Amino acid sequence: MKVLFLIFAVSAAFVIxxxxxxxxxxxxxxxxxxxxxxxxxxxxxxxxxxxxxxxxVDSLSGNILGPHLLGKGMxxxxxxxxxxxxxxxxxxxxMTGIFVLTMWDGLTVFSIKTLFNIQSIPASRxxxxxxxxxILNSMAGIFLRPENAE
Numbered sequence: 582m583k584v585l586f587l588i589f590a591v592s593a594a595f596v597i598x599x600x601x602x603x604x605x606x607x608x609x610x611x612x613x614x615x616x617x618x619x620x621x622x623x624x625x626x627x628x629x630x631x632x633x634x635x636x637x638v639d640s641l642s643g644n645i646l647g648p649h650l651l652g653k654g655m656x657x658x659x660x661x662x663x664x665x666x667x668x669x670x671x672x673x674x675x676m677t678g679i680f681v682l683t684m685w686d687g688l689t690v691f692s693i694k695t696l697f698n699i700q701s702i703p704a705s706r707x708x709x710x711x712x713x714x715x716i717l718n719s720m721a722g723i724f725l726r727p728e729n730a731e
Contacts, residue, residue, distance in 0.1 A: 590614065591634070595641075609714040611638060612686055613721050615657030616679050620727045624661035631657030644699055652689035656682045664727030675722035680715040687711035 594610040601608060615634055619627020635650035642649070663678045664670075691707055694700060702710055 587614070595637075603713060603717070604709075606710050606713050608717045609683055609686065610718070612653060612656055612683055612714075612718060613679070613725070615653050616660045616682060616718075616722075617725050619657040619660035620664050620725060622661075623664075624658050627657030627661050628654050629657070631655070644694070645697060648690040648693040651693065652686035655689065656686050659685070670727060672723045675725055676719040677722070679722035679725070680719040683715040683718045684711045687714060 591611070591614055594614065598608055598610050611634055615627055615631030618630040631653035632650050635648075635653035636646065638649040638653070639646045659682055660678065663674065687707070687710065691702070691704075691711075695704075
Protein backbone atom coordinates (compact mmCIF):
# COMPACT_ATOMS: atom_id res chain seq x y z
CA MET A 582 0.00 0.00 0.00
CA LYS A 583 2.86 2.38 0.82
CA VAL A 584 4.49 1.64 -2.53
CA LEU A 585 1.31 2.57 -4.40
CA PHE A 586 1.06 5.78 -2.41
CA LEU A 587 4.70 6.67 -3.19
CA ILE A 588 4.18 5.96 -6.89
CA PHE A 589 1.08 8.17 -6.86
CA ALA A 590 2.91 10.93 -4.94
CA VAL A 591 5.87 10.90 -7.34
CA SER A 592 3.59 10.94 -10.38
CA ALA A 593 1.52 13.79 -8.95
CA ALA A 594 4.66 15.78 -8.12
CA PHE A 595 5.99 15.34 -11.67
CA VAL A 596 2.68 16.40 -13.23
CA ILE A 597 2.26 19.42 -10.94
CA UNK A 598 5.88 20.45 -11.37
CA UNK A 599 5.70 20.25 -15.17
CA UNK A 600 2.34 22.03 -15.52
CA UNK A 601 2.48 24.76 -12.87
CA UNK A 602 4.58 27.89 -12.61
CA UNK A 603 4.56 30.68 -10.07
CA UNK A 604 5.81 33.96 -11.53
CA UNK A 605 7.25 31.90 -14.38
CA UNK A 606 9.24 29.67 -12.01
CA UNK A 607 8.47 25.93 -11.80
CA UNK A 608 8.26 24.51 -8.26
CA UNK A 609 10.61 21.75 -7.08
CA UNK A 610 8.05 19.53 -5.38
CA UNK A 611 9.79 16.35 -6.52
CA UNK A 612 12.59 17.20 -4.09
CA UNK A 613 10.27 16.51 -1.14
CA UNK A 614 10.40 12.76 -1.81
CA UNK A 615 14.16 12.22 -1.25
CA UNK A 616 14.00 14.59 1.71
CA UNK A 617 11.16 12.60 3.26
CA UNK A 618 12.73 9.19 2.66
CA UNK A 619 16.13 10.35 3.93
CA UNK A 620 14.47 11.75 7.03
CA UNK A 621 12.38 8.64 7.72
CA UNK A 622 14.53 5.78 6.45
CA UNK A 623 18.13 6.94 6.66
CA UNK A 624 21.01 7.96 4.44
CA UNK A 625 21.21 5.01 2.06
CA UNK A 626 17.50 4.83 1.24
CA UNK A 627 17.28 8.62 0.98
CA UNK A 628 20.25 8.74 -1.37
CA UNK A 629 18.78 5.89 -3.45
CA UNK A 630 15.42 7.68 -3.69
CA UNK A 631 17.20 10.90 -4.64
CA UNK A 632 19.33 9.31 -7.34
CA UNK A 633 16.36 7.47 -8.86
CA UNK A 634 14.27 10.64 -8.78
CA UNK A 635 17.15 12.66 -10.22
CA UNK A 636 17.74 10.10 -12.96
CA UNK A 637 14.06 10.31 -13.96
CA VAL A 638 14.17 14.12 -14.00
CA ASP A 639 17.41 14.09 -16.03
CA SER A 640 16.05 11.62 -18.55
CA LEU A 641 12.81 13.58 -18.99
CA SER A 642 14.65 16.87 -19.45
CA GLY A 643 16.56 15.62 -22.48
CA ASN A 644 19.90 17.04 -21.31
CA ILE A 645 22.92 15.26 -19.90
CA LEU A 646 22.42 12.69 -17.16
CA GLY A 647 23.85 13.76 -13.85
CA PRO A 648 22.96 17.21 -12.52
CA HIS A 649 19.62 16.29 -10.96
CA LEU A 650 20.88 12.83 -10.06
CA LEU A 651 23.69 14.34 -7.98
CA GLY A 652 21.61 17.16 -6.47
CA LYS A 653 18.67 15.03 -5.39
CA GLY A 654 20.93 12.21 -4.21
CA MET A 655 22.74 14.66 -1.94
CA UNK A 656 19.42 15.96 -0.61
CA UNK A 657 18.35 12.41 0.28
CA UNK A 658 21.66 11.78 2.01
CA UNK A 659 21.92 15.11 3.84
CA UNK A 660 18.32 15.04 5.07
CA UNK A 661 19.14 11.92 7.05
CA UNK A 662 21.56 14.00 9.12
CA UNK A 663 18.64 16.06 10.42
CA UNK A 664 16.99 13.03 12.00
CA UNK A 665 19.93 12.11 14.22
CA UNK A 666 20.48 12.98 17.84
CA UNK A 667 22.38 16.16 16.95
CA UNK A 668 19.22 18.29 16.64
CA UNK A 669 15.99 18.36 18.63
CA UNK A 670 13.22 18.11 16.06
CA UNK A 671 10.88 21.07 15.63
CA UNK A 672 8.72 22.13 12.67
CA UNK A 673 11.07 25.11 12.23
CA UNK A 674 14.01 22.72 11.80
CA UNK A 675 11.98 20.81 9.19
CA MET A 676 11.21 24.03 7.31
CA THR A 677 14.79 25.25 7.49
CA GLY A 678 16.19 21.87 6.49
CA ILE A 679 14.14 21.48 3.34
CA PHE A 680 14.63 25.16 2.45
CA VAL A 681 18.42 24.88 2.66
CA LEU A 682 18.49 21.54 0.85
CA THR A 683 16.26 22.89 -1.93
CA MET A 684 18.70 25.76 -2.40
CA TRP A 685 21.59 23.27 -2.30
CA ASP A 686 19.96 21.20 -5.05
CA GLY A 687 19.29 24.28 -7.19
CA LEU A 688 22.87 25.50 -6.87
CA THR A 689 24.25 22.02 -7.61
CA VAL A 690 22.15 21.60 -10.75
CA PHE A 691 22.95 25.13 -11.93
CA SER A 692 26.69 24.69 -11.30
CA ILE A 693 26.91 21.42 -13.21
CA LYS A 694 24.88 22.73 -16.13
CA THR A 695 27.04 25.86 -16.24
CA LEU A 696 30.20 23.75 -16.10
CA PHE A 697 29.06 21.76 -19.13
CA ASN A 698 27.75 24.89 -20.86
CA ILE A 699 24.06 23.93 -20.70
CA GLN A 700 22.28 26.99 -19.36
CA SER A 701 18.80 26.18 -18.05
CA ILE A 702 18.08 29.60 -16.54
CA PRO A 703 19.97 32.88 -16.68
CA ALA A 704 22.32 33.49 -13.75
CA SER A 705 20.46 36.70 -12.95
CA ARG A 706 17.31 34.70 -12.24
CA UNK A 707 19.01 31.94 -10.24
CA UNK A 708 18.57 33.51 -6.80
CA UNK A 709 14.86 34.25 -7.32
CA UNK A 710 14.25 30.76 -8.66
CA UNK A 711 15.89 28.83 -5.84
CA UNK A 712 14.49 31.14 -3.16
CA UNK A 713 10.92 30.68 -4.43
CA UNK A 714 11.39 26.92 -4.76
CA UNK A 715 12.83 26.79 -1.25
CA ILE A 716 9.94 28.78 0.20
CA LEU A 717 7.37 26.54 -1.52
CA ASN A 718 9.10 23.36 -0.31
CA SER A 719 9.58 24.68 3.21
CA MET A 720 5.82 24.53 3.74
CA ALA A 721 6.06 20.73 3.52
CA GLY A 722 8.83 20.76 6.14
CA ILE A 723 6.28 21.61 8.81
CA PHE A 724 4.55 18.26 8.38
CA LEU A 725 7.45 15.90 7.64
CA ARG A 726 9.08 14.41 10.75
CA PRO A 727 11.70 11.74 11.35
CA GLU A 728 10.76 8.43 12.99
CA ASN A 729 12.54 9.24 16.25
CA ALA A 730 11.05 12.73 16.70
CA GLU A 731 9.40 13.39 20.03
